[in-house]
Amino acid sequence: MDISILPPEIICCVLEQLPLADLVRAERTCRMIQAFCHSEIQRRITSGPLKDDWGVLVHLDQATATATHFDAVTKKVTFTISMPQPVQIKTMFDHRRQIQCSLLRRNRYCEDFVFTVEKGMTEGSTVNVTAEGAALCEIDAALTRLVKAPSPPNKKIIAPSPNLYSLQLTQLQIPLSAIAAQ
Structure with a gap:
């Protein structure tokens, strides 16, 4: 026909x-x-x-992902991630550290992502980072090393204050095949 x-x-x-x-x-x-x-x-x-089916669990905080665009050439769906405020991560030493993320669909676990904080990041600087999952999913974020608060002058310091980082997720891309398979 x-x-x-x-x-x-x-x-x-x-x-x-x-x-x-x-x-x-x-x-x-x-x-x-x-x-x-x-x-x-x-x-x-x-x-x-399918607009609000997806979310991201990042360091014990959940953010929703809203579908905004389907690219017919790459066959990927782009989502914006709404986070009211960035997730804060504390670490005692300036070393390489991994931040766990999980992709969720209707509050069900789907896939893990790992963001890596590299050693030697200067205070106040922001770096754009990308993590990829096993099913060719990509998630973009902005990682910022926050400036440490100065310690009071007459207080005895027993331990150094921790390094603070903030992670703001911005965008998620999922292949259409992964969405259709769910």
């Missing part, structure tokens, strides 16, 4: 009824239907039921 004889309204109605996994499969079969599939995927991801 030649798909070009069907009106676009009928094609859109049929595609609305398909589950996301079947929609992704249909997108790969025919160039004539590909644009319709991309449009339906974009609609479901940015304004439909």
Whole structure:
């Protein structure tokens, strides 16, 4: 059957009824239907039921990820991550340290990410960092080493004050295949 004889309204109605996994499969079969599939995927991801499915657990704090864009070329979905305030991490020594992150879908664990704080980061500096997961997911963040508060002049110091870092997650990218497989 030649798909070009069907009106676009009928094609859109049929595609609305398909589950996301079947929609992704249909997108790969025919160039004539590909644009319709991309449009339906974009609609479901940015304004439909899949918009607020994802979240990130970072150092015992949870942030929500909201889908904003589907790139039809790379087949990745971009999410913005809303964090009211950055997560603060304390460490006693200036050494390499890993910060654990987990990708969540509807409050279910999906995948682990690890951000690495490198030794020798100067106080007050901010570095953009990226972590990748096993399923080609990427998460971007801004890592800042905070300036230590000065100690009072007449107080006896027993131990040095800890180094403080703040981690602000900014963006998440998940392949469409990983979203459709869930």
